[in-house]
Amino acid sequence: MQAIVELKDAVKIVDNGSDEQKVILNNVSLDIFEGDFVTVLGGNGAGKSTLFNAIAGNLVLTSGQVFIMGENVTKKTPEERAKYISRVFQDPKMGTAPRMTVAENLAVSRLRGEKRGLQLRNLSKYKDEFLKLTSRIGNGLENHLDTPTGNLSGGQRQALSLLMATSKRPNLLLLDEHTAALDPKTSNSLMELTDEIIKNDKLTSLMITHHMDDALKYGNRLLVMKDGQIIQDLDSNQKSKLSIQDFYEIFE
Template sequence: MPTDLKPIIELRKATKIIENGNERKVILDDVSLAIYPHDFITILGGNGAGKSTLFNAISGTLELTSGTVLIDGIDVTKYSPEKRAAHISRVFQDPKMGTAPRMTVAENLAISALRGQKRTLKWRNIAKHKTEFASLAKQIGNGLETHLDTPTGNLSGGQRQALSLLMATIVAPKLLLLDEHTAALDPKTSVALMTLTENLVVRQKLTALMITHHMEDALKYGNRLIVMKAGKIEQDLTAGEKSQMKLEDFYRIFD
């Protein structure tokens, strides 16, 4: 891992324990992780490995039992998800979770463009941004640019997920969390969205974590690969180490 760079995001001994009566379950187990500028980290692991728990700990939607979360060296462990949202964007597996269904595509983009700013009613004046939004949407290649005035709830799943990705990156976040964002899409749409994802990450020089169950995507994308099991990070592979692996090596991870 880099020695001359400071982490953008860092977890130190992050632990989450759930207790229900006599049952005690550790869902995140003493996880330490440093995420550096321009890292594109793919994350693999079976069900219950702790992948989404890790994302929830970073975004603040899950309070840690113990441990620390830092952004640019500042302890944000007690910060609310809303306060962290100025720095962190997330695209969920369900296309319905990232957008407001009754608002138009342009309105959703306009709100996202205000991330990290004090919001006022001025965002409703979006006519002057239509050309910019159309150009942004056109890069997707699925016709979204022709639906700027369409309520988001009327879009296809693929269009809505692509919109979620644009919304998450219209203002470059310190960290982009991709929570199995292609899992609910058909194979063709999934490939198109991953191409868009890589283009955005590379062009905007973003820092990103991506949970995926697609072994091919874990092999193809990113400069690091993290393997999780039972709430722990089992492996943290560099690009060089990952390039030596084959698909069958990935499948053995789940044995």
């Protein structure tokens, strides 16, 4: 089976001042296969965001290679990798254009990874599609298709970011602590929606989380990172035998 994503001996070294260097990604190799929903745990500075940025192309590796769908994308820009990857960030403001309406944001997301020229929006053409799409969420977003995104609540805006990231099916969905800025109730609702979309649409996803209970509950695979390395790579069976206390012991 061909991996969706392959990291081979990925290393990232940065200057840390005073002629010192710090290794923030330490010889990481990783295969992500079709249908994997991989959760990623680790403390601050463990290398989680560095791993995501290496895959997405926002960070140039010091050494090593990145393959997506069998293509060597190590030297490709984030824009060139966008045809494969979509991403939802921790900050709800980062995934949407605040002055554009919900419908306009969704229309733009349909063109992810494509060259865009000047063209008519044709929003009326997609109205029924957008109504059906936003109705999946259950937080009233379908009533705000003509509302500027900046006027939405944080939960609605983050849910819209998730819809935008998945409306055009990506080869890999990166979820970068996408519930961290939300209150517990909204966070739980968004996680349930995330799990539903990933399962129903049979997506391949990599999710950073600081919530150990979410890492236990969701996904078929769990990575634990520390000091720029993957120190645990657990499948569903191994994960099901762990408790939150076990995670604390791993980190200690």
